[in-house]
Amino acid sequence: MSPRALVLSEGLSLWGGMDPATGELIDVHHPQRGANLSGRAVVMPSGRGSSSSASVLAEAVRAGTAPAAILLGEPDLILSIGSAVAHELYGITVPIVVLPRAELEAIQDGDELNVR
Amino acid sequence: MRLVVRAAEVTGAQRLIDVTGAHVDSCLYHGEATLDCVQRLVDGNARVSVPTTLNVGALDLLHPEMYHGDARVAERGRLLMDRYRSLGARPTYTCAPYQLADSRPALGEQVAWGESNAIAFCNSVLGARTNRYGDFIDVACAITGRAPYAGLHRTDARRATLVVRLAADVPAALRDADVLFPVLGIVLGRRAGSAVAAIDGLPAGQSEDRLKALGAAAASSGSVAMFHVVGSTPEAPTLEAAMRHGSPVELIGLEELRAVRNELTTFRGEALMAVSLGTPHASLAELERYAALLGGRSVHPDVECLVSTGRDTLAAAGDVAAVLRAAGVELLVDTCSYIAPILRRADGPVMTDSGKWAYYAPGNIGAQVVFGSSQECIGSAVAGRVVRDDAVWGAP
Numbered sequence: 001m002s003p004r005a006l007v008l009s010e011g012l013s014l015w016g017g018m019d020p021a022t023g024e025l026i027d028v029h030h031p032q033r034g035a036n037l038s039g040r041a042v043v044m045p046s047g048r049g050s051s052s053s054a055s056v057l058a059e060a061v062r063a064g065t066a067p068a069a070i071l072l073g074e075p076d077l078i079l080s081i082g083s084a085v086a087h088e089l090y091g092i093t094v095p096i097v098v099l100p101r102a103e104l105e106a107i108q109d110g111d112e113l114n115v116r
Numbered sequence: 117m118r119l120v121v122r123a124a125e126v127t128g129a130q131r132l133i134d135v136t137g138a139h140v141d142s143c144l145y146h147g148e149a150t151l152d153c154v155q156r157l158v159d160g161n162a163r164v165s166v167p168t169t170l171n172v173g174a175l176d177l178l179h180p181e182m183y184h185g186d187a188r189v190a191e192r193g194r195l196l197m198d199r200y201r202s203l204g205a206r207p208t209y210t211c212a213p214y215q216l217a218d219s220r221p222a223l224g225e226q227v228a229w230g231e232s233n234a235i236a237f238c239n240s241v242l243g244a245r246t247n248r249y250g251d252f253i254d255v256a257c258a259i260t261g262r263a264p265y266a267g268l269h270r271t272d273a274r275r276a277t278l279v280v281r282l283a284a285d286v287p288a289a290l291r292d293a294d295v296l297f298p299v300l301g302i303v304l305g306r307r308a309g310s311a312v313a314a315i316d317g318l319p320a321g322q323s324e325d326r327l328k329a330l331g332a333a334a335a336s337s338g339s340v341a342m343f344h345v346v347g348s349t350p351e352a353p354t355l356e357a358a359m360r361h362g363s364p365v366e367l368i369g370l371e372e373l374r375a376v377r378n379e380l381t382t383f384r385g386e387a388l389m390a391v392s393l394g395t396p397h398a399s400l401a402e403l404e405r406y407a408a409l410l411g412g413r414s415v416h417p418d419v420e421c422l423v424s425t426g427r428d429t430l431a432a433a434g435d436v437a438a439v440l441r442a443a444g445v446e447l448l449v450d451t452c453s454y455i456a457p458i459l460r461r462a463d464g465p466v467m468t469d470s471g472k473w474a475y476y477a478p479g480n481i482g483a484q485v486v487f488g489s490s491q492e493c494i495g496s497a498v499a500g501r502v503v504r505d506d507a508v509w510g511a512p
Contacts, residue, residue, distance in 0.1 A: 011309075011339070015146070016476045016479050016480055017479070020146065020147055026479045027479050028382070028478040028479050029337075029379075029475065029479075046309060046310060046339065047339065048309075048338060048339050051141050051230045051231055051232050051235065051248055051249065051250035051251060051254070052141060052144060052146060052250065052251055053250060053251075054250040054251040054252050054253070055142065055144070055146035055147075055149065055150050055250075055251040055252070056146055058149040058150070058153070058251075058252070059146050059147035059148070059149040059150065061149070062147065062148060062149040062152070063147065074310070075126050075127065075128075076126075077123055077126050077127055077247065077248060077249075077250065077253065078248060078250030078251075078253075080122065080123075080126045081119060081122070081123060081126075081250055081251075081252050081253040082250070082251070082252070084118075084119060084122045084252075085119070085149075085153055085252045086149070088118070088119075088156070089149065089152050089153060089156065090149075
């Protein structure tokens with residue numbers, strides 16, 4: 001798949017940060033509030049905050065609003081489990097990709113990425 | 117077990133360890149996916165294999181009339197809470213399982229906890245050991261009784277890699293004020309991210325309720341799963357004992373604390389619709405403090421004043437609960453007012469003493485927030501308008 005990158009300047013907790021009904025970024029403290037994560041390759045330095053983010057990711061997969069992939073600068077257990085459960089339940093995987101910082105920072109917003 | 121092994125791969129663990137208990141956060145309804153997951157477990161006749169407490173759900177099962185949202189969502193939320201209970205977990209429905217005398221793991225004990233504030237408290241204040249177990253993996257660990265031996269389960273990962281020190285311009289009165297702790301927590305989360313930090317410069321022997329407020333806020337603005345407060349938390353008798361040698365030291369000054377205090381307030385003005393206290397769930401000591409602050413006065417008839425607490429704490433609160441209710445305070449259990457439609461109206465200004473509530477409520481329930489100390493909150497609830505006291509912050 002070749003989703004377009006959505007580069008977030010700060011980490012986002014999907015719980016409290018993304019509405020799984022619409023895919024919209026709803027965290028009022030986040031500079032990119034109002035952006036839509038659906039179908040995008042979401043690039044952020046790290047996951048953040050609530051341990052409920054796994055549920056929100058699985059629900060977004062069920063609802064068809066999930067990001068196409070999530071690219072991080074460090075491993076995130078909560079997002080990886082959300083992706084694994086979505087695969088168990090619905091057969092759909094959201095790849096959670098960890099990249100070296102330099103490669104992550106080289107991605108520009110809107111870049112078309114080849115995630116395999 | 118597939119999930120636990122997947123978790124081991126992600127965390128780089130070489131082996132699994134036994135855990136002696138679990139706290140499961142998965143019982144809050146986030147849509148049909150959450151029910152689909154527990155139904156898979158129920159269909160497979162899964163049972164928890166270690167003592168397991170449950171986190172908050174979508175509604176107050178003891179006072180269901182306090183739910184003011186979609187009836188179908190309430191029904192699905194109730195079903196989810198019930199399904200998790202049927203796995204053999206204890207129906208505690210609290211985000212503060214550490215307030216239950218028989219659910220406090222000992223120093224060094226290996227457990228698997230979900231709920232970000234409970235994780236931070238477990239590691240930092242109890243000195244028990246858990247990683248950040250999110251939804252699904254928490255119940256997977258509870259069923260298998262196993263967890264990947266990685267991260268904060270290991271001694272070497274528990275030392276601070278960052279020291280944050282209160283600067284000399286932070287007045288002594290503020291260093292020993294309840295209201296500092298949620299604000300300092302927000303700063304800590306932003307500075308530390310997912311790192312373990314040690315806070316230096318606070319008076320020794322800080323209370324569990326203050327450390328709870330600090331950790332809950334830090335786990336909202338950051339991914340903080342553990343922190344040390346030198347002289348107060350069990351693995352930080354001294355700064356040297358808590359930190360990895362050579363860790364950087366950052367200062368936090370009065371200006372930054374004031375700025376975060378102001379940022380947590382999204383509404384400027386005197387109008388007040390509701391006051392929400394008890395996030396994370398109020399301890400018995402906090403219920404007693406709210407009653408003492410009321411001092412026989414009643415909540416203004418135009419203000420809804422809500423305190424969230426655990427059902428077990430409420431059962432033990434007896435007279436204090438009666439005093440609070442007589443003063444017009446509503447007591448909510450099993451859920452929280454920022455994750456579910458509980459407040460009769462959420463379109464006006466709501467005051468809170470919780471950094472976590474202030475952080476999440478605008479996005480979750482669309483509330484406008486005034487953040488203040490417990491005294492400011494209770495004083496405002498009585499007055500029927502926002503009453504601020506800036507004394508401890510120096511100039512406003």
